[in-house]
Amino acid sequence: MNNNNRVIIFWFRNDLRLSDNPGFSQAVSEGKVMPIYIFDQESVELFKMGSASRWWLYHSLKSLDRSLQEKLNIYHGCSQEVFKKLLHLHNVEAIYWSRCYEPYQREQEDAVSLLLQQHKIKFQYFNASLLWEPGQILTTNRQAYQRFTPFYGEAILQNHAPRAPLPAPTTMVLLKDTNNPLDIDSLPLLSKTSWYTKMDSLWAIGESPAQYELSHFLKTRLPLYHKNRDFPAIPSTSRLSAYLHFGEISPHQVWHSVQQETTKFLKKDGDAFLRELAWREFFYHQLFHFPKLTWKNVQPKFDGFPWCHNEVLLKAWQQGKTGYPIIDAGMRELWQTGTMHNRVRMIVASFLTKNMLIDWRDGAAWFWDTLVDADLASNSCNWQWVAGCGVDAAPYFRIFNPVLQAEKFDPEGIYIRHYIPELSQLPKKFLFTPWLASKSILEGAGILLGKTYPIPIVDLQLSRERALEAYHSLGK
DNA sequence: TGAAATGTTGGGGCG
DNA sequence: ACGCCCCAACATTTC
Numbered sequence: 001m002n003n004n005n006r007v008i009i010f011w012f013r014n015d016l017r018l019s020d021n022p023g024f025s026q027a028v029s030e031g032k033v034m035p036i037y038i039f040d041q042e043s044v045e046l047f048k049m050g051s052a053s054r055w056w057l058y059h060s061l062k063s064l065d066r067s068l069q070e071k072l073n074i075y076h077g078c079s080q081e082v083f084k085k086l087l088h089l090h091n092v093e094a095i096y097w098s099r100c101y102e103p104y105q106r107e108q109e110d111a112v113s114l115l116l117q118q119h120k121i122k123f124q125y126f127n128a129s130l131l132w133e134p135g136q137i138l139t140t141n142r143q144a145y146q147r148f149t150p151f152y153g154e155a156i157l158q159n160h161a162p163r164a165p166l167p168a169p170t171t172m173v174l175l176k177d178t179n180n181p182l183d184i185d186s187l188p189l190l191s192k193t194s195w196y197t198k199m200d201s202l203w204a205i206g207e208s209p210a211q212y213e214l215s216h217f218l219k220t221r222l223p224l225y226h227k228n229r230d231f232p233a234i235p236s237t238s239r240l241s242a243y244l245h246f247g248e249i250s251p252h253q254v255w256h257s258v259q260q261e262t263t264k265f266l267k268k269d270g271d272a273f274l275r276e277l278a279w280r281e282f283f284y285h286q287l288f289h290f291p292k293l294t295w296k297n298v299q300p301k302f303d304g305f306p307w308c309h310n311e312v313l314l315k316a317w318q319q320g321k322t323g324y325p326i327i328d329a330g331m332r333e334l335w336q337t338g339t340m341h342n343r344v345r346m347i348v349a350s351f352l353t354k355n356m357l358i359d360w361r362d363g364a365a366w367f368w369d370t371l372v373d374a375d376l377a378s379n380s381c382n383w384q385w386v387a388g389c390g391v392d393a394a395p396y397f398r399i400f401n402p403v404l405q406a407e408k409f410d411p412e413g414i415y416i417r418h419y420i421p422e423l424s425q426l427p428k429k430f431l432f433t434p435w436l437a438s439k440s441i442l443e444g445a446g447i448l449l450g451k452t453y454p455i456p457i458v459d460l461q462l463s464r465e466r467a468l469e470a471y472h473s474l475g476k
Numbered sequence: 477t478g479a480a481a482t483g484t485t486g487g488g489g490c491g
Numbered sequence: 492a493c494g495c496c497c498c499a500a501c502a503t504t505t506c
Binding site: 404 | 478
């Protein structure tokens, strides 16, 4: 066989970037590289990629393809089968990829590894999407941490700082698989109804937009991050979560540049942000050690919890028509933009699980479908955290009051007015409690309660008491 | 990374 | 002048 025909396959997964991609760098340094992406969802039983994620992925792949001189090779179907064909058609020298940690991705990896072992093909995987490998951060008993605080302390204090990010390779020889008829547009990524046209204008997707978001965040938002991050009307968050999920930016790049920015004046802000990045790690590690947590309560005593199955309430929550302005604003932000401010995510999640007494899995499923940053680890763990059944979870009796939360974190009502235009004329005094406004005030604001904006769909006090009762029914 | 209920304190009005 | 009561304002406990 002619040695010149030998190719190295680099399998892109949730690492859709060229910079700080150790496996890709190694591949292009060793020879001609055939970059591939496999859309492999058929075997996924739970949590097939949601609509918003698929929309994001479409653009992310387009961007990656441009970075790869339009040499990205697209496949659709079972990963193992795709590799079987590739091995048959090409003279494959080695196969490299970046590890992924979601249960079905691990199954894919195992199946592919087995195949490659059988064919005696060299393969190697790399860590490109976590600061610390699961299994690297363990208690002295070699167990996974069950509490974030010691996890974070140990991870920072006892382990080396995350490695420095790598630059993008400067030279590369890329190969197109000429036998393959598929391209990005042939994947089932964009639905027929173009619900996403508005989103197209809200997000710039790809590796260089991700870098731009990061530098913009460092310059304009990080300096007041600690103070501002809880206020949804203030642009204070990094907006990096979706880029991190698909790997258009690596956590190492983010970690490293935040640390570089963090002078003593910014220390509090830098620390607060790095802590959030560490929560992401913590959740990935949890998922790694307990893959069932996407649908199973981490605390088994919650298995008997008396959740209500109420389609009417669930739908009202999904559509942002509960009658509680901060809840509805958040749910509409999600629907319109594919994201939701972190503080508001906690408020709407508390409302669904506690005031509506609806199963956290229903909330997780909705978020999974609608969030552009939908991430199995963060989504599942955060829902369990709010519901009280997770690792290091909020106590069940911590029930957010949507009126008080709105008064506290959207005091001027800017966020609410933005996402609920039908309330925008309401005076601030009644903006958080429209049902308390007199008829004349409502009229003056052009509101017909029950018509143009809903009457509260559940009673706060009664639902709170009901939730506490349900909690007590679990016993200790 | 709550909220409500309950407890405590201290200033001021008032008999 | 003094004690009593009221009630913010704050602290603690409970869910």
